[in-house]
Amino acid sequence: MRFRPPRIRAALYRVGRGLLARDTRDDQLQLLTTLALTPLYVMPLILFTLGAGLTPLLLLGLxxxxxxxxxxxxxxxxxxxxxxxxRDLDIDMPIxxxxxxxxxxxxxxxxxxAWRELGFTVVMSFWGLGVGGLMVSLLAAGLLLALLPLLGPLLPDGSSLLGMDVGSLAVAVSGGAVGLGLLAAGLWLGGPLARTESTLVARMLGANRVDHLVRRMTDLEDSRSRMVDAAELERQRIERDLHDGAQQRLLSVAMSLGRAKTRFDRDPDKARELMLAAHEEAKAAMQELRDVTRGLHPAILTEQGIEPALATIAARCPVSIDLSARMQERPSPRAEAVAYYVVSExxxxxxxxxxADRATVRVFREEQLLRLTVTDDGIGGVDPARGSGIRGLRDRIRAVDGHLTFSSPAGGPTVVDVTLPWKA
Structure with a gap:
């Protein structure tokens, strides 16, 4: 029969494990470094106050x-x-x-x-003095009282704490219990205080809404210019494909039909051969037109949605594709179009x-996001600096406030993860 500890013992075990966890140690380390940096936080305020006070006196403090x-x-x-x-907290810096x-x-x-940073040092100096002093006081007092049962017999007779005899067993045990409580309170309190400090630093030093809007505008301008260039290259490709392929075939069809028209009366057999040849050329031209327009916006995507459209791509791909698309409803048409284009590319x-011999495509909804992951077992080593493929995809995705990340070590596998707003 499996041994189950009593509830109190299990609760104490969970509390002790939580107090000694790595996150708790990181919290205490963060607050201790804050306390250690408090004299440094105070220095800009002291210098600024001295400078402002001495500047009227012959500009000595300027x-x-x-x-x-x-x-x-x-x-x-x-x-x-x-x-x-x-804390692995990457604060987005102001512009x-x-x-x-x-x-x-x-x-x-x-x-x-600059004024925000000066104000930050003022706030952190008070924060460090208050919070750091509180934490050090709690931990020091808790440690002293927790060690009281061990230190009591070593102290001189008659030693007292708050008017109570330290040598007394009851006082020593109760003091030790209070000390352990203070230690636990100090360790537990470090978590909320450290998180509050992290939020405070991020708000005071991080980019504000104006900075985010300016960065967003700059990114949109850059991505728009690249999208215009990509659209122009795509237009030139379509024009070239139509000129070299379908247009030449349609010209051949017209010439064959013209020759057949002149031979209807005097050579019906030859006219029939020319018409059959024109028919085959017309079918080949239709196929080339389908190939040209296939990557633009297929009708199946509009009529049936992203899942059948991706299934069509997977069926055409020479590589074995493991496709999984799980969605109860359709995202916005723009999100579907971007997802289709990304997977196709x-x-x-x-x-x-x-x-690669095999690739995996996963498309699913994650809260208010359309998420897709494409993985292959190829040679890897994808480098955006050596080509425009990833950059073009990233621009198209960022145009709808999406996000692309990828991992492609040498030797593979390559994993591309894309998130798009569900209602892009």
Whole structure:
């Protein structure tokens, strides 16, 4: 029979395991580094206050003002790096002013971002003193009381704590219990305080809504220019394919029908051969037209949705495709079109370049996202810098606020993961 510990013992085991977990240690380390950096947080405020106070006196404190701003900027960069190392938190930085003119330099030194960083050091100095002092007090007092049963016999007779005899067994045991409680409270409290500090740093140092909008506008301008270039290249390809293929076949059809027309009366057999040849050319021209228009927007995608359309692509692909598409309802037409194009392009690239025997395509809904994953067992080594394929796909996906990530180590496998808004 399996041994089941009592509820109290199991609860204590879970509490102890939680208090000694890695996340708890990271929380304590973050708060301890905050306390250690508190003197550094205070320095920009002290320098700025001295500079502002001494500047009216023959401008003696004027050099301290830019020095305080530069120090606040350096501390902000240090804090971003600290949270990245301790919490794996990558804070999106505000947009920096570019240029080397005196106006740009003055903006970088005393602009909105510089004042935010100075205010950040002020807030963090109070935060470090308050929170750091609280944590150190709790842990130090808890450790001292927890060790009281061991230290009590070693202390001189008559030693007291809050008017109570430390040598007393009851006082020592109760003090040890209170100490363990304070230690547990200090370790548990580190989690909420560390998360609050991370949120505070991200809000004060991270990019605001204006920065995000400016970055979004810049990305859209860049992707739009690349999309225009890609659309022009696609138009030229279609024009070339039509001119070299279907147009030549249709010209041959017209010539064959013209020759057959002149031979109807004097050579019916020859006219029949010419008409049969024209019929075959017409069928070949239709097939070439289908090949040209197949990648644009197939009718099956509009009429039946993404699942039958992807099944058609998988059936045509020379590589063995394992397709899974699980959706109870259809996403927006734009999301379907982008997903169809992405899967079509990825399978084409796999066929041409990956030397793969098998590929897997997964399409499913994840909350308000349409997610698709394409994996192949090819040679890998995909590098966006050596071709425009991945960059073109990323531009098309980002145009609808989607996101593309891929992994392609040398030797494979290559995994491409794409998320699109369900109502793009």
């Amino acid at each position: 050099p301290l003002l830019p020095l305080s701003m530069k120090l606040a900027n350096w501390i902000a960069r240090l804090d971003r790096q600290r949270l990245f190392l301790l 920096a002013v570019s240029g080397n003119g005196w106006k740009e330099r003055l903006e970088r030194l005393f602009g909105r971002r 990825l399978l084409t690239n796999i066929t041409k370049h990956a030397a």
